Amino acid sequence: MSTNTLPTPRELPAAPVGNAATASTVSSRLDAMLQIRAYEQQLIVAASPSNPGTCTSVGQEACAVGVVAALGPQDKLLTNHRSAGHLLARGADPERLFAEVLGRASGYCGGHSGSLHISVKALGVVLTSTIVGGGLSLAPGVALAQKLGAQPEGITAVFFGDGAACQGIFHEAINLAATWRLPILFVCENNQWQAYVHRRETMPGEHVADWVQGHGLVAEVVDGNDVEAVHAAAVQAVAAIRDSGRPRLLELTTYRQRGHFEPDDQAYVCATEHAQWLKRDPIQRQAERLMLSADDLARREAGVRGAIEQAHAAALAAPWPQLA
Numbered sequence: 001m002s003t004n005t006l007p008t009p010r011e012l013p014a015a016p017v018g019n020a021a022t023a024s025t026v027s028s029r030l031d032a033m034l035q036i037r038a039y040e041q042q043l044i045v046a047a048s049p050s051n052p053g054t055c056t057s058v059g060q061e062a063c064a065v066g067v068v069a070a071l072g073p074q075d076k077l078l079t080n081h082r083s084a085g086h087l088l089a090r091g092a093d094p095e096r097l098f099a100e101v102l103g104r105a106s107g108y109c110g111g112h113s114g115s116l117h118i119s120v121k122a123l124g125v126v127l128t129s130t131i132v133g134g135g136l137s138l139a140p141g142v143a144l145a146q147k148l149g150a151q152p153e154g155i156t157a158v159f160f161g162d163g164a165a166c167q168g169i170f171h172e173a174i175n176l177a178a179t180w181r182l183p184i185l186f187v188c189e190n191n192q193w194q195a196y197v198h199r200r201e202t203m204p205g206e207h208v209a210d211w212v213q214g215h216g217l218v219a220e221v222v223d224g225n226d227v228e229a230v231h232a233a234a235v236q237a238v239a240a241i242r243d244s245g246r247p248r249l250l251e252l253t254t255y256r257q258r259g260h261f262e263p264d265d266q267a268y269v270c271a272t273e274h275a276q277w278l279k280r281d282p283i284q285r286q287a288e289r290l291m292l293s294a295d296d297l298a299r300r301e302a303g304v305r306g307a308i309e310q311a312h313a314a315a316l317a318a319p320w321p322q323l324a
């Protein structure tokens with residue numbers, strides 16, 4: 001982890017052991033990632049066949065858990081089409097998320113959103129945007145409202161992908177945030193893929209963080225598959241934004257383990273690169289940090305999976321919305 005130094009994913013160091021986090025927070029962050037993984041696996045296996053199109057964040061759970069845990073209740077959050085992890089990390093109820101995806105009345109948006117447009121006012125989740133860069137277009141407005149309104153102590157966190165960063169709106173949002181001194185945490189989950197296109201084909205270098213220095217933003221590249229590294233960087237960035245009122249960018253280097261959406265056979269993916277990234281799985285690394293045996297991890301996974309299966313079953317039994 002270093003400011004604006006740009007290691008390639010394969011050069012990133014192994015997860016540090018014995019950092020400032022206590023064993024119980026390390027353990028609870030593992031559980032939070034397991035919950036996201038179990039929720040998305042349940043969607044893949046049980047929900048997606050009849051509701052195709054879901055975009056999962058399998059392999060990117062550390063980004064969601066590490067960043068969202070650094071935010072306070074007064075902060076706002078905007079997310080993109082891979083939003084389940086961000087929502088669950090923010091405390092969303094898996095049953096209501098399933099209900100939303102399944103079009104049930106008890107879903108967070110009354111079943112009208114599906115997975116791609118969820119907002120949860122009570123959690124400060126302003127928007128899930130399926131329009132790539134949609135969150136970036138709105139984040140300056142949300143942060144300006146916070147700054148001028150009743151929440152001057154709040155900040156806005158906006159999650160977006162490397163593909164969104166290749167759009168013009170990214171540069172507009174960064175420009176406005178820097179010029180107007182808006183309290184925004186830009187979180188780029190650089191997962192190497194932009195739908196079916198590898199980021200090598202659309203980016204001049206490996207990292208988005210390089211592009212914002214001209215606007216005077218502090219930008220940091222972090223190992224996005226190490227939840228403790230992500231969390232430490234996010235805590236620091238959030239504190240600096242609150243203190244200075246100025247925006248910052250975190251670029252989380254990670255990998256989309258599954259396809260663009262479900263189903264997707266990933267025939268276009270390089271098997272070697274995919275295999276290398278599987279070895280950097282964020283859940284596995286956190287389990288290693290806790291020195292869990294394979295059996296211990298399997299037991300924890302099973303416990304989380306049981307709760308997720310129950311949530312899915314309850315959502316399936318929930319009523320459909322009334323037609324107006």
Ligand SMILES: Cc1ncc(C[n+]2csc(CCOP(=O)(O)OP(=O)(O)O)c2C)c(N)n1
Nearest residue numbers: 082130131132161162163164191193194195
């Ligand atoms: C404005 C716009 N253009 C294209 C699309 C189709 N599309 C959906 S996701 C996506 C890739 C986005 O890549 P990235 O921002 O890196 O996010 P990731 O899917 O990797 O999480 C594309 C091209 C869209 N939804 N909106």
Ligand SMILES: [Mg+2]
Nearest residue numbers: 161162191193
């Ligand atoms: Mg991407």
